[in-house]
Amino acid sequence: MSLMTINLKVWRQKNAETPGKFEDYKLDGVSEHMSFLEMLDVLNENLIKEGKDPVEFDYDCREGICGSCNMVINGRAHGPKHKTAACQLHMRTYNDGDTIVIEPPRAAAFPIIKDLVVDRSAFDRIIEAGGYISVKTGAAPEANLIPVPQDTSNEAFDYATCIGCGGCVAACPNSSAALFTGAKIAHLNSLPQGQPERDKRTVAMVDQMAKEGFGDCSNYAECEAVCPVGISISSIAAMRRDYIKAIF
Amino acid sequence: MKLDPKIPSGPLAEKWTKHRNDIHLLSPNNKRKHKVIVVGTGLAGASAAASLSELGYSVEVFSILDSPRRAHSIAAQGGINAAKNYQNDGDSVWRLFYDTIKGGDYRSREANVYRLAEVSNYIIDQAVAQGVPFGREYGGLLDNRSFGGAQVSRTFYSRGQTGQQLLLGAYQAMMKEVHSGRVKMYNRHEMLDLVLVDGKARGIITRDLVKGTVHRFEADAVILCTGGYGNVFYLSTNAKNSNATAAWRCHKRGAAFANPCFVQIHPTCIPVSGDYQSKLTLMSESLRNDGRVWVPRNKDEKRHPNDIPEEDRYYYLEEKYPSFGNLVPRDVASRSAKMVCDEGLGVGDTGLAVYLDFRDAIKRDSKEVIEAKYGNLFDMYQNITDDNPYEMPMRIFPAVHYTMGGLWVDYNLMSNIPGLFVAGEANFSDHGANRLGASALMQGLSDGYFIVPYTVGNYIADVDLPKVSTEHEAFAEAEDSSKKIMDKLLAVKGNKTVIEFHRELGKIMWDKVGISRSKEGLESAIKEIRALRDEFWENVNVPGDANYYNKYLEFAYRVADYFELAELMAIDALDRGESCGCHLRDEYQTEEGEALRNDKEYAFVSAYEFLGVNGKLETKLHKEQLEFEFVELKQRSYK
Structure with a gap:
């Protein structure tokens, strides 16, 4: 097993009010089998032992499903591997002596909390505006009373698989949240259960997205390119189609 | 300490219906005057918060993560069981109940497990109505797959992301209620302690993980949905932030901890x-x-x-x-x-x-x-x-994946502290000594959607709950003691990091309190845990300060609690002189190496009362005898 030396340039920022800057670190003994976040754990252990402030970054499941991690690695949200969240990236992707630049996702709607940690509560507010089907506990009909064609269900799943990490926002030159919002709208609007609230949901979520300060979509498709679960921009088309239908 | 499971009388299949008919109700205009705190936003927490709010209660919900949608239920892969019998393969509520009780090696309560099986079908209905995209057949109807411990196909799934889809369903239901104004959400807040007034759970102390500030919240009831304690082992399939602090603090305030050694x-x-x-x-x-x-x-x-x-x-x-x-x-x-x-x-x-x-x-x-x-x-x-x-x-x-043990609860999912309810993995209730696959999602949602909303209402209707203020001295005392722990951790300024200590603790647990356990190993584990705990408080290095975002301080607070819980797990494993389910004692095996249960002496729930930590953990064992009226206890055989 080969061990590598990795040079890191990490964005350090105390809080939203204080300007931040890149700090350089050199890390020896990096194993190719380490995950990217485990490499940062090792950096932090070293920093703590040196009496320095460890780098704060968000993570939880480390299995690519919770959507906590969303750092931008060498200019790309979640790093170089296609359809792979930062926590599923492994150091075997890199070579001995490489320099890696790590920064938070940058968007006006995601204020920085500390270092690589940002506030993504705008996403919760977009869901709150209408990202659900209004069914009270206990009011549901028997599950097989609503047949859903297999293709429809599969398509709904492909949109519902969004992990809410915000990588799409980080990648977009406009800092748009169209992929995130579109994915939820396309998921719910494609199902028979989602029809009664279709128009109301679409308008409320799109309007909330704008209110949060996310930019508009200009079809760059950078979002789809970095999405760790491969959400298609066809969801944005579905969102626009339904929005136009709803307002006229 | 008195542990009354409060199991309703009558035939097994009628207990829950009868109980629901008997419990007291609150009128809609009275419900809105009552506040309920929900801690944790996984399947149990999100579904409980949504359902209670729909009923009209005022709900405050707390998550340690930046969004409730990230709770670790999201990582469950395989599926969720229900007794729909869509495959026509002979499944029934009775069979799901029987498989679960047998799978748990006869160390769970019949009445609770039967109710779980009974409620399972409603969960599928609810999730489908919310738009959860389950796997379907060509005809558009729901598909099933098989899981371990069952000879029928009763598992519903969304590819390998069933937990994610069910959690998003519950999260969205909760966000709908946030929109209604009845649910107030506190993200990046960690519960540090439980507050008791006149012997009842009346509030919690939290830390705002961004600002570092400590806060007081009062309520008429507290529902703990904070998951399991698998991270005691350091390496586990649990998410990195999953922890036992909320549950352990409740234990230290008087809640009994049941079957701590049952770890899957x-x-x-x-x-x-x-x-x-x-x-x-x-x-x-x-x-x-x-x-x-x-x-x-x-x-x-x-x-x-x-x-x-x-x-x-x-x-x-x-x-x-x-x-x-x-x-x-x-x-x-x-x-x-x-x-x-x-x-x-x-x-x-x-x-x-x-x-x-x-x-x-x-x-x-x-x-x-x-x-x-x-x-x-x-x-x-x-x-x-x-x-x-x-x-x-x-x-x-x-x-290490799941902990069947947890805070002791009665049939109403209420702990022995009045007003403290415990749902999902955080309680000990349904899986006995081993949980079957696809049953965790079922239990979390069953507790949250269909059980707690009824039983919390019954409690509030039943007891006298005078208004309390967060100025009450009990709040001040709890806040103060939480702050003191943080100050103490920061003041040590030792040479070993929190992670180094945690990893060492995990190794002791994996080697001696893991897949197989022996008297000798457990006795040595207890000694090693105590010694390492002492060293932790003398030599831990926690960086930074308490008054801003500081992940390593959060970890230190949690690891300090693991050190006490770990000892309790080893004590319980040592006390249980039999093998059952996931608890394998080397001394108690059949000739073929199968777990050898001892129903005569150990057909009970071990419920521990916290007495103090002074070099060693002082604890008192209480036993809730398990009565099996409806199933016959057999040596499990999968041959």
């Missing part, structure tokens, strides 16, 4: 690769539907697995358990994996792994069929290990 070790995880490892990744049990588990027959086998001919492969589960084969329950599969590795037959660099092979399934069904079923799991495996599981067998090994 999941058989199909990706093996450990190095010292830097931060967590273990599960491969869904559903893989055992098509994958065959084996090791080489010869200890000194050097060939690539694909070159090992059939006669030199030991399909040990199929040989030992012909009727269940690769689908034996998790405890049996994990123990068998350990046994073959102990015999020196393990594979990989460390010898601590077995093969899970899809060669025959791919030959039988085609690569496309296998990819459609498990594609995302295969991708995940390849990503982590750099091996292609379509072309060579996966290497897997057991890892």
Whole structure:
């Protein structure tokens, strides 16, 4: 097993009010089998032992499903591997002596909390505006009373698989949240259960997205390119189609 | 301490209906005057918060993460059980109940488990109505798959992301209620302590993890939905922030902790690769539907697995358990994996792994069929290990996954502290000594959607709850004691990091309180835990300050609690002089190496009362005798 030396340039920022800057670190003994976040754990252990402030970054499941991690690695949200969240990236992707630049996702709607940690509560507010089907506990009909064609269900799943990490926002030159919002709208609007609230949901979520300060979509498709679960921009088309239908 | 399970009288199938008819109700205009705190936003927490709000209660909900949608329920892969009998294979509420009680090796309450099975069907209805995209057949109706410990197909699934889809359903239901104004959400807030006034749970102390500030919240009832304590072992399939602090603080305030030694070790995880490892990744049990588990027959086998001919492969589960084969329950599969590795037959660099092979399934069904079923799991495996599981067998090994133990609750899911309810993995209620696959999602949602909303209402209607203010001295005392712990941790300024201590604790637990346990090992574990705990308080290095975002301070606070809980787990494992489910004591095995239960002496729930920590953990064992009126206790056999 080969061990590598990795040079890191990490964005350090105390809080939203204080300007931040890149700090350089050199890390020896990096194993190719380490995950990217485990490499940062090792950096932090070293920093703590040196009496320095460890780098704060968000993570939880480390299995690519919770959507906590969303750092931008060498200019790309979640790093170089296609359809792979930062926590599923492994150091075997890199070579001995490489320099890696790590920064938070940058968007006006995601204020920085500390270092690589940002506030993504705008996403919760977009869901709150209408990202659900209004069914009270206990009011549901028997599950097989609503047949859903297999293709429809599969398509709904492909949109519902969004992990809410915000990588799409980080990648977009406009800092748009169209992929995130579109994915939820396309998921719910494609199902028979989602029809009664279709128009109301679409308008409320799109309007909330704008209110949060996310930019508009200009079809760059950078979002789809970095999405760790491969959400298609066809969801944005579905969102626009339904929005136009709803307002006229 | 008095532990009354409050199981309703009458026939098993009528208990829950009768109880619901008997419990007291609150009128809608009275409900809005009552506040309920929900801690945790996984399946149990999010579904409870949504349902209580729909009923009209004022709800405050707390999550340690930046969004409720990230709670660790999201990582559950395989599926959720329900007794719909859509496959016409003879399933029923009784069979789901029976499989669950048997799977738990007869260490759970009949009445609770029956209710779980009864409610299971409503969960599927609810989730489908919310738009959860379950797997479907060509005709548009719901599909099922098989899981361990059952001979029927009753597991509903959304590819390998069932937990994610169910959690998003519950999260969205809760966000709908946030929109209504009845649910108030506090993200990045961690519960540090429980506040008791006049012996009742009346509030919590939290820390705002961003600002570092400590806050007081009062309520008429507190529902703890904070998950399990698998992270005591450091390496587990739990998320990095999953922790036991909220539950342990409730225990220290008087809530009994039940069956702490019942820890599920999941058989199909990706093996450990190095010292830097931060967590273990599960491969869904559903893989055992098509994958065959084996090791080489010869200890000194050097060939690539694909070159090992059939006669030199030991399909040990199929040989030992012909009727269940690769689908034996998790405890049996994990123990068998350990046994073959102990015999020196393990594979990989460390010898601590077995093969899970899809060669025959791919030959039988085609690569496309296998990819459609498990594609995302295969991708995940390849990503982590750099091996292609379509072309060579996966290497897997057991890892800590789920804790059946938890805070003691009665039939109403209320702890022995009035007003403190516990739901989901955080309670001990339904899985006995071993949980069957696809039953965690079922229990979390059953508790949250369909049980707690009724029983909390009954409690509020029943008891006198005078208004309390957060200025009450009990709040001041709890806030003060939480702050003191943080100050103490920061003041040590020692030489070892929190992670180093946690890793050492985890190693003691894995080696001596893990898959198999012995009297000797447990006694030594208790000594080692105490010594390491003392060292922790003298030599831990917690960086930074308490008054801003500081993840390592959060960890330190949690690890301090693990050190006490770990000792309780070892004490309980030592006290339970039998083998049952996941608890295997070397001294109590059949001649064939199966768990040897002792129903005469140990058919009880161990519930511990906290007395103090003074060099050692002072604790008192209370026993809730388990009565089996409806099932006959048998030696489990999956042969």
